[in-house]
Amino acid sequence: MLSFQTLTAVLIAVGALAAAIAMLWRRRDWRVGVLAALTLVSGLLLYLALFPPRLPVGGETLVIATAESPLTAKAQPGERLIALPEAPAINGAERVPDLATALRRHEQAQRVRLIGRGLTPRDRDAAAGLPITFTPMPVPRGLIRLDPPADTPAGAIFTVAGEANGMEGGAAELLDPAGRRVDRRVIGTDGAFAMGGTARAPGLAAFTLRLRGRDGKIVSDTPVPLRTIAQPPLRALLIGAPSPEAKYLRRWAEDSGIALQSRLEAGGGVNLGGESVSLNAATLREVDVVIIDDQSLGSGSRAVLAQAVAGGLGVVVRMTGPASAAARGNWGALGLTVEGGSEAVPVTLSPLAPDADTLTSLRGPGSVDAPASINTVDDPAPDLGRWAVRAAPAFVPAVTDADGGVLSGWQQRGQGRVALWTVANSFTLVLNGQADRYYQWWSETVSAVSRPDSTFRPVVPALPEVGERMVICGVLGTVRVIGPDSTETALAIDPLAGAQGCAAYWPASAGVHRIVQPGCDGMQEFALLVLPKGALTVAKAKEMGETTRRWAAEQNAPAARDTPERRGPAWPYVLAWLLVSGLLWLGERRWLTRPSP
Numbered sequence: 127m128l129s130f131q132t133l134t135a136v137l138i139a140v141g142a143l144a145a146a147i148a149m150l151w152r153r154r155d156w157r158v159g160v161l162a163a164l165t166l167v168s169g170l171l172l173y174l175a176l177f178p179p180r181l182p183v184g185g186e187t188l189v190i191a192t193a194e195s196p197l198t199a200k201a202q203p204g205e206r207l208i209a210l211p212e213a214p215a216i217n218g219a220e221r222v223p224d225l226a227t228a229l230r231r232h233e234q235a236q237r238v239r240l241i242g243r244g245l246t247p248r249d250r251d252a253a254a255g256l257p258i259t260f261t262p263m264p265v266p267r268g269l270i271r272l273d274p275p276a277d278t279p280a281g282a283i284f285t286v287a288g289e290a291n292g293m294e295g296g297a298a299e300l301l302d303p304a305g306r307r308v309d310r311r312v313i314g315t316d317g318a319f320a321m322g323g324t325a326r327a328p329g330l331a332a333f334t335l336r337l338r339g340r341d342g343k344i345v346s347d348t349p350v351p352l353r354t355i356a357q358p359p360l361r362a363l364l365i366g367a368p369s370p371e372a373k374y375l376r377r378w379a380e381d382s383g384i385a386l387q388s389r390l391e392a393g394g395g396v397n398l399g400g401e402s403v404s405l406n407a408a409t410l411r412e413v414d415v416v417i418i419d420d421q422s423l424g425s426g427s428r429a430v431l432a433q434a435v436a437g438g439l440g441v442v443v444r445m446t447g448p449a450s451a452a453a454r455g456n457w458g459a460l461g462l463t464v465e466g467g468s469e470a471v472p473v474t475l476s477p478l479a480p481d482a483d484t485l486t487s488l489r490g491p492g493s494v495d496a497p498a499s500i501n502t503v504d505d506p507a508p509d510l511g512r513w514a515v516r517a518a519p520a521f522v523p524a525v526t527d528a529d530g531g532v533l534s535g536w537q538q539r540g541q542g543r544v545a546l547w548t549v550a551n552s553f554t555l556v557l558n559g560q561a562d563r564y565y566q567w568w569s570e571t572v573s574a575v576s577r578p579d580s581t582f583r584p585v586v587p588a589l590p591e592v593g594e595r596m597v598i599c600g601v602l603g604t605v606r607v608i609g610p611d612s613t614e615t616a617l618a619i620d621p622l623a624g625a626q627g628c629a630a631y632w633p634a635s636a637g638v639h640r641i642v643q644p645g646c647d648g649m650q651e652f653a654l655l656v657l658p659k660g661a662l663t664v665a666k667a668k669e670m671g672e673t674t675r676r677w678a679a680e681q682n683a684p685a686a687r688d689t690p691e692r693r694g695p696a697w698p699y700v701l702a703w704l705l706v707s708g709l710l711w712l713g714e715r716r717w718l719t720r721p722s723p
Contacts, residue, residue: 131177142169157713164710171703178694188228188235191216192242193670194263199241206232210249213242225249229256238681243667244674258678262671267292268346268664269337270317274588277353278325279573281382283566286335286350287320291664295340300350303331313337324562328356330638330653348662351589351655360576361412363403364388365427366419366444374553375417378565387413391422410434414577417442420449423456432460436540440575444547445513461539462546465516470550473510475563476528508558512548524574525567534571543575582650584641592636592659599628603643610637 146162187205191213199216201207208228209219222228225245229235240260270291275284286300290313298319300309309321323333331352337345362379366372368390379386389403403409405427410416416431420443423431435441443457449467457464512533524545525533536545555564584600598607598617606616617629633639636658642651 134176135173138169138173142166161710161713164706164713168703168706168710171699171706174699175696175703178696178699180694186232186235187237187239188232189239189241190225190228191219192240192244192246194667195242205239206235208232210245212246225254226252229254240674240678244670245677246670250673250677254681256681258681260674260678262675263667265291265668265671266664269335269348269662270665270668272335272348272350272589272662272665274350275322275352277355277583279355279569280325280328281565282325282569282573283322283562284325284352285320285322286333287318288335290317290319290337291668293317293337293339293345296345297338299336299338301334301336303333305334308333325352325354328354330354330655332655346664349655349657353653355581358579359383359385360572361385361414362387362572362576363409363413363416364390364418365403365405365416365422366446367391367421369446370553371444371446371551374556374564375568377556378568382565382569405430407434410439411437413439415440415442415572415575417444417572419444419446420453420456421446423453423460428456428459432539435460435542435544438541438577440543440545440572440577442534442545442547442571442575445550447550449513449515457544457546460544462521462537462544463518464521464546467513467515467548469514470511471514471531473512473531473533473549474528475508475510508554508560510552510554511550513550515546515548522574524571533567534574536571536575542577545571545575547571582643582645582652584652586641586652586654589657589662590633590654591657591661592633594632596631596633597628598631598641599623599626601629601641601643602627605629605641605643607631607633608640608642609633610635610639 142165146165149158149162149165152158189199189201189205189207191199191207191209193212195209195213195216197214197216199207200218207216207219209216209221210225211221211223213219220228222231226249229238235256238254238256238258240258243263244260268291269288271289273287275286278284288298290296290298293313294315294317296313298311298313298321299307300321300323302308302323308323311319311321313319331354333350333352335348335350337348339345360382362384364372364375364379364386365388372388372390376386376388378384387403389405407430410430411434416434416439418427418431418441423443431439431441441460443460443462445467448470449464454464454467512527512531515532517532517535518537521535521537523532523535525535527533533549534545534547536543549567552564552567555561584598586598587596590596598605601617602619604616605619606614608614613634615631617631620628620630633656636656638653639656640651640653642649644650
């Protein structure tokens with residue numbers, strides 16, 4: 127059905143057009159043409175007088191002050207100054223609880239300009255519907271990124287990485303809970319650094335990342351949580367031929383507390399492993415990982431291993447020579463897809479430590495079998511080689527050398543994983559006094575594929591801070607959190623989270639908080655370290671600015687809300703219509719009433 131405005135437009139257009147045609151029909155000269163044109167213009171002006179065009183209203187710009195906004199901020203003509211809760215006390219600013227409230231109160235606003243550090247997640251949850259302009263403030267000097275170590279088995283190496291801004295020529299130091307320096311790195315032009323150490327006793331420990339300026343003065347101290355996992359002894363099975371590699375693998379397993387069974391076949395039915403081990407389904411159900419030489423992968427062992435891997439077993443295939451097409455086919459039967467492997471290339475080793483003091487901290491005081499004087503930081507690295515393999519996209523590197531070359535990696539098959547060890551003579555590390563590196567490589571490889579345990583490990587944020595909302599997942603039932611002051615907080619499981627079992631928690635104090643829930647064998651407990659308020663101020667400032675900049679760019683998209691409009695004034699069109707109508711009347715009296723020449 128036609129609207130009143132459309133119907134009126136049609137009637138005016140038909141009337142004006144009919145009058146113009148009638149004039150031209152009666153007489154055809156230039157004067158009648160002028161009158162016909164004035165008739166059409168008069169009809170158009172009459173329509174505009176009845177329905178004036180819509181004009182945009184408002185045009186006001188909201189200036190939103192966020193954290194660290196200057197106290198001297200003022201609104202310019204056509205602007206309104208709004209202050210969010212985290213903004214400082216600015217004279218003349220209207221206080222609002224959030225950005226959404228400001229937009230609702232001032233619907234006539236057409237643009238938003240953000241000043242200060244940026245918006246918190248509270249104000250970035252939904253689209254603003256308006257064009258947003260925002261220029262991030264310069265990032266302060268200090269720690270702008272921290273990657274804490276993942277959960278680490280006892281005796282393994284952990285890594286702390288991060289990035290600092292404005293710290294070129296300074297240093298990053300890692301201190302243990304007793305305040306002793308574990309590692310140190312000089313910060314370069316890119317600001318990135320990575321350090322590490324050895325996880326000792328099981329439990330949760332608070333290390334410290336210390337940043338020093340070029341002048342040696344302390345810039346910041348940031349707590350770094352390290353969770354050392356107390357795992358039951360890993361059950362491993364070593365299968366292959368007698369070799370130096372097998373000898374030092376057995377020594378590594380013994381030193382690492384691994385329950386190792388071995389079958390080392392010397393030929394003629396002679397087993398030098400010291401144990402009679404049958405490779406069958408029953409045996410494989412009782413172990414977590416199998417380390418096997420590529421030459422020992424017969425058709426029978428491939429079939430039983432493939433079935434066990436699908437059920438969760440981890441397997442490490444150790445290359446003893448160049449890979450042939452048949453060998454790659456045997457690996458493929460286990461679920462490991464790689465190409466190449468027939469060419470040996472050098473392994474590039476990174477320095478043991480940046481300086482002698484750090485190496486001493488990493489190794490400890492030494493022992494009779496391995497005195498601290500063996501292989502100092504200035505000693506040359508041993509020559510190692512690896513078989514260069516080309517892996518499929520599903521292949522995940524577990525250990526790489528200093529140039530990124532793959533020393534070991536794994537691929538998923540069912541519920542288990544199969545890894546490939548490519549280093550040809552890794553045992554020479556032990557002979558050259560680098561048993562730490564040898565143990566680290568094998569520990570990382572075996573840990574990546576071994577059968578997972580059932581330890582209670584809920585999913586929590588890596589670096590929670592006091593007063594900030596955190597989400598804890600992987601919990602169920604009557605779970606609660608016990609704070610450092612023994613205060614207990616019962617958690618409410620979000621029903622919308624489904625099988626993930628997630629709950630929100632707001633830590634009120636810094637320190638170690640314990641998540642406790644009932645399990646099959648009694649109470650299950652998991653500890654996490656909550657950092658003090660402001661421990662990551664610089665990093666959060668950088669993240670806030672970058673996230674707000676991306677969010678603001680999205681608001682400038684065409685999806686921004688329509689500009690409010692209203693009818694413009696009608697009087698200009700009324701006057702114009704009266705003038706044109708008067709000229710039309712006068713022309714008709716003078717030109718149309720006289721006979722044509």
